Amino acid sequence: MREIGTSLAGALILFFARFITAVRGRWDGVAPADEQRIYFANHASHGDFVLIWTVLPRRMRSTTRPVAGSDYWLKNRLRRFIGCDVFNAVLIDRDPATRTRDPIVQMTEALDAGASLIVFPEGTRNTTEAPLLPFRSGLFHLAQARPNVALVPVWIDNLNRVMPKGEFVPVPLICTVSFGAALSSAEGETKQDFLARAQAALLALSPKASAP
Amino acid sequence: MTMPHPHLVAVLGGLLAVLIVASAIGYRLQRRLSPDGSNAVIENLNDRIRAWWVMVVLMGLALIGGKTGVTVLFAFCSFAALREFITLTNTRRADHWALAAGFFVVLPVQYYLIWIDWYGLYSIFIPVYAFLLMPIVAALRGDTDHFLVRIAEVQWALMICVFCTSHVPALLSLDIPGYQGRNVLLIAFLVIVVQMSDVLQYVWGKLLGRTKIAPRLSPSKTVEGFLGGALSATAVGAALSWMTPFSPLQAAFLALAIVLMGFFGGLVMSAIKRDRGIKDWGQLIAGHGGFLDRLDSVVFSAPIFFHLVRYGWSTT
Numbered sequence: 279m280r281e282i283g284t285s286l287a288g289a290l291i292l293f294f295a296r297f298i299t300a301v302r303g304r305w306d307g308v309a310p311a312d313e314q315r316i317y318f319a320n321h322a323s324h325g326d327f328v329l330i331w332t333v334l335p336r337r338m339r340s341t342t343r344p345v346a347g348s349d350y351w352l353k354n355r356l357r358r359f360i361g362c363d364v365f366n367a368v369l370i371d372r373d374p375a376t377r378t379r380d381p382i383v384q385m386t387e388a389l390d391a392g393a394s395l396i397v398f399p400e401g402t403r404n405t406t407e408a409p410l411l412p413f414r415s416g417l418f419h420l421a422q423a424r425p426n427v428a429l430v431p432v433w434i435d436n437l438n439r440v441m442p443k444g445e446f447v448p449v450p451l452i453c454t455v456s457f458g459a460a461l462s463s464a465e466g467e468t469k470q471d472f473l474a475r476a477q478a479a480l481l482a483l484s485p486k487a488s489a490p
Numbered sequence: 491m492t493m494p495h496p497h498l499v500a501v502l503g504g505l506l507a508v509l510i511v512a513s514a515i516g517y518r519l520q521r522r523l524s525p526d527g528s529n530a531v532i533e534n535l536n537d538r539i540r541a542w543w544v545m546v547v548l549m550g551l552a553l554i555g556g557k558t559g560v561t562v563l564f565a566f567c568s569f570a571a572l573r574e575f576i577t578l579t580n581t582r583r584a585d586h587w588a589l590a591a592g593f594f595v596v597l598p599v600q601y602y603l604i605w606i607d608w609y610g611l612y613s614i615f616i617p618v619y620a621f622l623l624m625p626i627v628a629a630l631r632g633d634t635d636h637f638l639v640r641i642a643e644v645q646w647a648l649m650i651c652v653f654c655t656s657h658v659p660a661l662l663s664l665d666i667p668g669y670q671g672r673n674v675l676l677i678a679f680l681v682i683v684v685q686m687s688d689v690l691q692y693v694w695g696k697l698l699g700r701t702k703i704a705p706r707l708s709p710s711k712t713v714e715g716f717l718g719g720a721l722s723a724t725a726v727g728a729a730l731s732w733m734t735p736f737s738p739l740q741a742a743f744l745a746l747a748i749v750l751m752g753f754f755g756g757l758v759m760s761a762i763k764r765d766r767g768i769k770d771w772g773q774l775i776a777g778h779g780g781f782l783d784r785l786d787s788v789v790f791s792a793p794i795f796f797h798l799v800r801y802g803w804s805t806t
Contacts (some may be wrong), residue, residue: 300573300772442583449589450573452772 284363288339291364295325295332299440299453303333306483307459308430310335314394315428315460317342318417320410320480321398322438324350327365329434330396333455343388344396345381347372368395372402382419389424396432399476405443409484413473421463421472428460431476433483456483494554495671497733501678502550509546512539545784549681553674557605560677561659565601570781571789572597572651574771578762579643584633588624588644596620597652604656607663609806616653621645650789651782657792664796664804669735679734679741680748680795683727684787687749688756690726691719708760720749735803747798748791755790 295301303310312335319326327344334342348369351361361367368388371377385395399417400410421429436453458479467475494502516536524532552563572593581589596616603612625641661676695715703711727745731738759782763769772780782789800806 300570436577439581442586445586447586447590447594449576449586450569450593452573452577 280363284359287360287364291328291360292332295328298448298450299329299437301329301332301453301455304454304456306456308428308457310338310457312338312341313428314389314392315430316389316417316420316424317394317396317430317432317457318399318476318480319396319432319434320404320484321400321402322404322434323441323443324403325437325441326398326434327367327396329437329453329455330432331365338394341392342394342396343368345370345385345398349373368393381416382423385416385420386423389427399473403443404438409486410477410481413477415469415473417476418469418472421461425463425465429463429476430460431458431480431483432456433458433480435485454485458483495675497672497675498553498678501675501682501733502546502553505546505550505682509539509543512542549678553678556674557659557662560662560674561601561605564655564659565597567781567785568597568601568652568655569593571655571771571785572647574780574782575647575651576644578766578768578771579640579647580636581640581644582633582635584631585628585640585644587631588627588641591627592620592624592644592648592652596624596648600652600656601659604660604663609660609663612656612660616648620648624648654789654793655785657796658788660796661792661799663806664800665806666735666799666803667805669803672733675733676799679727679730680792681788682730683723683745683748684752684791686726687719687723687752688787689719690722691715691753694718694722704757704760707757707764711757716753720746720753723749740802744795744798748795751791751794752787755787758790759786 308315317330319330327346331339331342331344344365344367346361346367346369348371351357351367351369361369368384370381370384371379372381385397388395397417397420399413401414401416402411404411417429433456434453435456436451439449440451440453441448461476461479516532516539519532520536523529548563552559555562576589576592600612600615603615624644628637628641628644658677658680661680662673664673664676666673691711692715694717695710695712698714698718699712701713702709703713703716724742724746727748728738728742730745731741734741734744736744759771763771770779771782
């Protein structure tokens with residue numbers, strides 16, 4: 279019964295995401311192949327991982343888990359249902375003062391269980407005019423802990439205009455999700471260098487970066 | 491549900507026959523010239539033929555479904571077109587409520603008015619009411635940056651994508667003596683003439699095209715293609731007079747009006763695309779770009795066709 283509920287809710291969310299955004303996936307850098315990956319994306323809206331999930335081929339959806347803040351997704355029963363049951367999110371506590379578990383350990387456990395991850399290295403939703411906020415160090419530690427998992431940059435375009443922070447009615451606009459080439463692992467790279475490289479790889483996928 | 495009119499059955503049967511022939515030719519060409527999918531022209535042709543199938547089947551179902559079917563189909567087309575158009579505008583956060591109102595209030599109300607045949611209101615709802623109310627909603631948010639540009643873009647988007655497009659289902663509300671129950675054939679006439687004009691301009695342009703007609707707007711359009719396409723599409727319109735309330739000469743005149751509006755509408759929409767630095771409005775339909783790429787000529791010809799027929803033939 280619960281399984282029917284979650285797959286029905288998943289189908290509904292997919293339909294809604296397509297209806298509002300007509301989202302297209304652009305697999306320019308990597309093929310939509312069924313291998314283990316860490317997708318790292320820009321974060322402007324709570325719908326971000328929904329869009330990535332929508333453009334993934336069906337068989338990859340069940341093994342790809344978003345990493346999200348527990349403060350938001352455990353707030354009420356509906357969010358808990360969508361976050362935990364439908365999307366099977368890895369919920370992390372973003373506040374170092376209250377947390378009981380290390381987020382990096384939670385993520386590596388999910389990777390070791392065979393899942394792919396969707397992470398937002400900016401740590402919070404970007405509501406500024408800048409295209410990206412400075413990356414937090416989590417991505418670096420994750421890459422250090424599991425160097426064999428491909429790190430794929432994913433640029434989500436336009437969703438911030440569909441649903442700006444604080445609005446609750448979406449405006450239908452066409453969104454694209456671009457997948458770039460996996461980052462090559464560079465041993466011995468410093469944290470700053472690695473994060474700068476990851477940030478540049480993500481930013482290069484933005485249509486505004488390639489426009490004259 | 492009543493049976494579809496025999497003329498509608500004949501039109502849809504004819505379209506299916508044309509598509510079957512086109513698919514067969516496309517298949518033969520692909521086998522001979524592009525077996526490995528390397529010939530871009532052939533691949534594009536076959537993509538287009540496949541998209542034609544989808545369009546003809548959807549249009550056919552809508553026309554058989556009568557007023558409700560046609561209204562719902564074009565309301566959806568308006569929605570998709572507006573989504574493509576607004577994506578390319580300069581709208582900002584402060585326009586959020588105005589835009590949401592455009593999609594979820596103005597669009598459904600316009601099509602509801604069409605559906606209940608309220609000519610007096612649907613013909614002014616967007617040009618008067620939306621025109622005045624939308625900037626008020628935007629102004630209340632207090633962001634004055636590019637204000638005129640933003641509200642003008644939203645109004646233009648609504649006029650093109652909702653108001654003009656809704657004149658296709660509005661054809662069903664015309665009351666033409668001796669033509670009752672056949673109004674869906676006016677839609678078929680409009681859409682066939684517009685689309686044949688596009689195809690024939692393409693064919694004539696490929697065969698004879700030399701002189702570019704508007705090199706900065708649309709480098710593929712030529713004087714020869716335009717003249718050949720316009721004249722032969724006018725002839726197609728005259729030949730289709732049996733499904734309309736018009737004489738062959740009248741049908742030719744209306745077809746010419748449709749073709750001219752469609753052609754220049756295409757140029758206007760190209761100018762907007764150039765300005766925004768894009769080639770197609772979207773990627774919804776393989777081989778055809780977005781909804782607006784297919785709809786642009788219908789959008790410009792529908793209101794003119796509607797008013798010409800209303801003035802000349804309708805009693806309402």
